[in-house]
Amino acid sequence: MPDHYREFGESLLDFEVRDDDVWVCSFPKTGTTWTQEMVWCIANDLDYEGARVSLDLRFPFVDVPGIFYHSKVDRIKSDLAMLTHEPLTFLEGCDSPRFIKSHLPFELLPLKLQKRQSKAKIVAVTRNPRDTCVSYFHHCKLYEGYTGDFEDFCKLFLNDAVTYAPFDRNVLSYWNRKDTDPSIIFVKYEDMKKDLPSVIKRVSAFLGKEYTDSEIGVLAEHLSFESMKRNPAVVREEILQEVGLTADDSVFREGKIGGWKKAMTAEMVKEFEAWTASRFLSTGLDWEYDP
Numbered sequence: 001m002p003d004h005y006r007e008f009g010e011s012l013l014d015f016e017v018r019d020d021d022v023w024v025c026s027f028p029k030t031g032t033t034w035t036q037e038m039v040w041c042i043a044n045d046l047d048y049e050g051a052r053v054s055l056d057l058r059f060p061f062v063d064v065p066g067i068f069y070h071s072k073v074d075r076i077k078s079d080l081a082m083l084t085h086e087p088l089t090f091l092e093g094c095d096s097p098r099f100i101k102s103h104l105p106f107e108l109l110p111l112k113l114q115k116r117q118s119k120a121k122i123v124a125v126t127r128n129p130r131d132t133c134v135s136y137f138h139h140c141k142l143y144e145g146y147t148g149d150f151e152d153f154c155k156l157f158l159n160d161a162v163t164y165a166p167f168d169r170n171v172l173s174y175w176n177r178k179d180t181d182p183s184i185i186f187v188k189y190e191d192m193k194k195d196l197p198s199v200i201k202r203v204s205a206f207l208g209k210e211y212t213d214s215e216i217g218v219l220a221e222h223l224s225f226e227s228m229k230r231n232p233a234v235v236r237e238e239i240l241q242e243v244g245l246t247a248d249d250s251v252f253r254e255g256k257i258g259g260w261k262k263a264m265t266a267e268m269v270k271e272f273e274a275w276t277a278s279r280f281l282s283t284g285l286d287w288e289y290d291p
């Protein structure tokens with residue numbers, strides 16, 4: 001366990017979970033932001049007015065202080081600064097129900113969640129590893145100071161050397177519990193792309209909500225790539241500007257299935273195929289790779 005994680009990790013294990021907490025857990029770049037906005041709107045009775053508040057504040061990211069690029073920004077609003085530097089204290093001060101984002105695997109979440117000593121819910125999202133890797137490469141180049149090329153980044157990804165790796169351990173920690181732990185629902189990015197209304201219905205039922213087809217249609221439009229790309233509450237333009245970027249550099253980059261095809265050589269695809277076969281063999285988890 002990295003030293004800089006140890007102290008934070010221990011506090012997180014003891015973190016006081018509330019029964020009405022809702023967590024979105026994912027490996028980075030798998031559609032976390034998209035899922036957060038969907039979950040928040042569903043759980044908050046489609047309160048689009050309330051959804052104008054920054055997603056970072058509505059749905060705080062609980063993670064190792066200092067690991068996130070936000071923490072490089074000194075002049076951001078003080079509440080957001082506190083979230084990035086002292087995420088657990090920030091969360092303790094939040095009203096219920098709380099909405100919490102994490103990139104950690106299930107085994108590193110608060111013990112109360114792990115031992116099912118709370119009724120809190122977890123929405124876990126995943127995406128095919130090839131598109132995840134492409135998206136992560138762009139993210140690391142833009143925000144995390146990565147200067148290598150894509151081929152080297154693929155090697156880092158496949159060798160569990162990117163932040164939050166191993167991908168498979170992270171994803172399987174939720175996948176393997178989804179049928180036995182009623183507090184976990186598992187969602188795939190590819191399913192959201194192909195049939196968002198169905199995913200909205202499934203997640204709504206999980207969160208104890210029911211919406212008409214027309215309400216679901218409006219939510220699906222609110223969650224469309226084009227609409228989210230233009231939504232100031234999720235684009236983080238202010239933060240991007242602080243680090244010398246623009247709204248065009250937001251997480252809403254391509255939003256597609258299959259971007260890996262133009263990014264990867266045949267050799268890389270072969271390596272991904274072999275890696276996926278070895279890591280996910282007989283887990284029952286697979287993905288769509290084509291649009």
Ligand code: A3P
Binds near residue numbers: 033136225
């Ligand atoms: P790309 O980089 O492939 O475009 P995360 O939120 O976990 O960082 O994931 C970011 C990825 O999700 C990005 O993928 C982003 O474009 C995609 N994404 C975010 N909102 C989306 C939406 N409404 N529709 C489709 N993809 C979306």
